[in-house]
Amino acid sequence: CDGRPESLMLNLAGNIALLIMSGLLLWSSRPGNSWSGAGSARFAVAIIFLLQAVLSLLLVNMPYSLRLLPQQLSLYAALPLLICTLLTASLGLNWSRMIWGRLLLALCVVFEITRRINELHSWLLIALIAGLIAAVLPLITSKGADKRLVPAAIISWVGIIFWYDQTSLAQHDLNLWLAATIVPSLYFHRTG
Numbered sequence: 001c002d003g004r005p006e007s008l009m010l011n012l013a014g015n016i017a018l019l020i021m022s023g024l025l026l027w028s029s030r031p032g033n034s035w036s037g038a039g040s041a042r043f044a045v046a047i048i049f050l051l052q053a054v055l056s057l058l059l060v061n062m063p064y065s066l067r068l069l070p071q072q073l074s075l076y077a078a079l080p081l082l083i084c085t086l087l088t089a090s091l092g093l094n095w096s097r098m099i100w101g102r103l104l105l106a107l108c109v110v111f112e113i114t115r116r117i118n119e120l121h122s123w124l125l126i127a128l129i130a131g132l133i134a135a136v137l138p139l140i141t142s143k144g145a146d147k148r149l150v151p152a153a154i155i156s157w158v159g160i161i162f163w164y165d166q167t168s169l170a171q172h173d174l175n176l177w178l179a180a181t182i183v184p185s186l187y188f189h190r191t192g
Contacts, residue, residue, distance in 0.1 A: 014176030015056040021179040022049035024186065038085045041100040042185065045085075048078035049178060056175055074178055076111035076120060077104065080127040082185050087130060090137035128164060132157040135184060156184040 026046035029039050052070040055062070081104050088095060095103075114123040135153040160180055167173060 010173055010176065014173055014179065015053055017179035018049060018175040019053035019057065021182040022046050022053055025182050026050060028186065037095045037097045037100045038088060040097045041081055041085050041104070044104065045078045045082045048073055049182070052178065053175060071174065072111070076123060077107045079178070079181055080107050082181070083127050083131040083134060086134035086185060090134045090141065092141070124164070128157065128161045131184065132161065153184040156180070
């Protein structure tokens, strides 16, 4: 954050938005009688996003290296995991919690590889495009989300990709952007 009042307000708004949206995702994915594997994956994503929001609110003057871990975990592991839940729902797949846990580990490996070769931007862009594909798939297949919600999900992903392309996630709007990525997931998983 650069210290300007408008930047500070945007940062605070993003922190609060991520706190609220991750709370909604956590609530909608909470364990129940028939907790699906995708539900448990969304629950894990919500916890990671919630951790990022709380740390952003509480520890404003943290060293950069300590802020980086929850940010990168949110961007490059949790968000792709959330998008994978959208893809599997669009394809009508029901994976076990064990598979989702292994997928999270695989996403962490992909994150580390892309970090080492300096391609995190490409990894995140691929994940976002996969989110858009997940939103379009219900129009092609008979599986997945309620077709009435598909246009809103498609518009959400296009807006998120455009926002990312235009700003490359400036530090002051990172949490606001992450909060926006939860919106299409809530469209798709209103019942699940």
